[in-house]
Amino acid sequence: MAARGAAQNKGPATAQAHQSHNHRECIDDALTRAREICAARDVQLTPLREKVLQIVWRSHKPVGAYDVLDELARSHKSARPPTVYRALDFLMGEGLIHKIESLNAYLGCTEAGAPHSGQFLICRQCGATEEIVDPKLEAALDQAAKRVHFSAEHKVVEISGLCARCAA
Amino acid sequence: MAARGAAQNKGPATAQAHQSHNHRECIDDALTRAREICAARDVQLTPLREKVLQIVWRSHKPVGAYDVLDELARSHKSARPPTVYRALDFLMGEGLIHKIESLNAYLGCTEAGAPHSGQFLICRQCGATEEIVDPKLEAALDQAAKRVHFSAEHKVVEISGLCARCAA
DNA sequence: ACACGGGCTGTTATCTTGTAACATTGCGCC
DNA sequence: GGCGCAATGTTACAAGATAACAGCCCGTGT
Ligand SMILES: [Zn+2]
Ligand SMILES: [Zn+2]
Ligand SMILES: [Zn+2]
Ligand SMILES: [Zn+2]
Numbered sequence: 001m002a003a004r005g006a007a008q009n010k011g012p013a014t015a016q017a018h019q020s021h022n023h024r025e026c027i028d029d030a031l032t033r034a035r036e037i038c039a040a041r042d043v044q045l046t047p048l049r050e051k052v053l054q055i056v057w058r059s060h061k062p063v064g065a066y067d068v069l070d071e072l073a074r075s076h077k078s079a080r081p082p083t084v085y086r087a088l089d090f091l092m093g094e095g096l097i098h099k100i101e102s103l104n105a106y107l108g109c110t111e112a113g114a115p116h117s118g119q120f121l122i123c124r125q126c127g128a129t130e131e132i133v134d135p136k137l138e139a140a141l142d143q144a145a146k147r148v149h150f151s152a153e154h155k156v157v158e159i160s161g162l163c164a165r166c167a168a
Numbered sequence: 169m170a171a172r173g174a175a176q177n178k179g180p181a182t183a184q185a186h187q188s189h190n191h192r193e194c195i196d197d198a199l200t201r202a203r204e205i206c207a208a209r210d211v212q213l214t215p216l217r218e219k220v221l222q223i224v225w226r227s228h229k230p231v232g233a234y235d236v237l238d239e240l241a242r243s244h245k246s247a248r249p250p251t252v253y254r255a256l257d258f259l260m261g262e263g264l265i266h267k268i269e270s271l272n273a274y275l276g277c278t279e280a281g282a283p284h285s286g287q288f289l290i291c292r293q294c295g296a297t298e299e300i301v302d303p304k305l306e307a308a309l310d311q312a313a314k315r316v317h318f319s320a321e322h323k324v325v326e327i328s329g330l331c332a333r334c335a336a
Numbered sequence: 337a338c339a340c341g342g343g344c345t346g347t348t349a350t351c352t353t354g355t356a357a358c359a360t361t362g363c364g365c366c
Numbered sequence: 367g368g369c370g371c372a373a374t375g376t377t378a379c380a381a382g383a384t385a386a387c388a389g390c391c392c393g394t395g396t
Contacts, residue, residue, distance in 0.1 A: 048374075064353080066353070078375060081355085083374070124321070134315070136308050140307075140309075141325070147302070149332035151329045151331075153330070154328045156324060156325070158323075164316065164317035216344085246345080250346085251346080
């Protein structure tokens with residue numbers, strides 16, 4: 001998966017969302033992976049759900065539900081809010097997208113298939129949002145909860161600021 | 169307007185959300201501290217703002233803006249959404265309350281005066297939400313951002329699950 | 337005194353985000 | 367050929383947040 005591979009690279013790393021890259025590959029990889037995952041789990045990635053996933057993956061910026069709706073409606077006249085929210089709920093349930101709580105928006109998951117709670121770096125300048133997987137951060141979260149005997153289930157980590165490119 | 173309905177509890181009725189304690193003290197301390205802070209900064213903690221702060225501090229559960237509004241309206245008939253949001257914005261600006269992004273709700277800050285980004289443990293059962301300050305977690309967040317040359321400005325950390333009491 | 341300006345609040349209307357509730361369709365199964 | 371279930375269609379509304387403009391209060395300068 002292109003996005004995933006980039007995230008693992010050591011180099012000037014953030015920049016997947018910024019550096020020009022073949023985003024078509026990101027989309028294709030995400031859709032292929034989603035089909036595999038849903039097939040393996042025997043759940044239905046219907047055309048509607050797949051279309052919504054595609055729309056969410058149009059960029060590396062979180063996209064609002066009503067933006068998804070506008071886009072979806074171009075090819076699917078009967079689309080209404082529940083249409084979109086159901087698809088988004090399904091995709092979240094299968095771990096194919098994440099909700100960015102601080103933006104009320106949705107983002108394709110670059111680590112689909114491996115259950116995880118997302119950790120996000122959100123550029124306030126360009127909007128590009130990168131999902132990171134940082135075991136030390138994960139451990140620190142678990143430790144913090146454990147310290148007060150709190151049983152953690154879902155973790156929201158959203159850091160906003162300036163990406164490397166925009167800071168320069 | 170009236171159609172929006174009355175305030176109701178977010179948690180179960182049982183919900184002694186947290187360990188029993190003299191919550192009056194929590195409120196008094198928070199208000200005293202807020203007055204000191206605002207005086208020191210030469211900003212106005214007006215009666216309206218103080219009242220809103222008081223309402224937010226009625227419990228250790230995050231409270232929605234419209235719940236604040238309903239409560240405020242009991243003593244302040246002219247209260248409208250902008251009334252509440254302005255007060256909440258002021259209080260957030262001065263670091264006296266936090267917004268819990270994953271709940272679209274607001275919570276009194278227990279560390280007012282010391283600039284910090286909040287870290288929260290949210291019990292899905294009783295609603296009680298505890299603000300923690302964990303330097304190791306803070307460091308892990310900074311490290312994670314630094315690793316990809318991201319300049320962090322605001323950090324959202326919200327862990328939901330079961331508090332010690334509810335897990336037992 | 338009086339005009340001015342800035343900060344706070346009042347007021348109306350609207351926008352954005354998300355759900356409830358019920359109807360309909362399509363398909364595997366018996 | 368009727369049943370059950372998952373997915374989608376459809377209508378209506380709830381919940382969260384802001385835009386835009388009006389009025390008020392009070393301190394300052396003249
Ligand atoms: Zn891409
Ligand atoms: Zn950027
Ligand atoms: Zn208390
Ligand atoms: Zn609890």
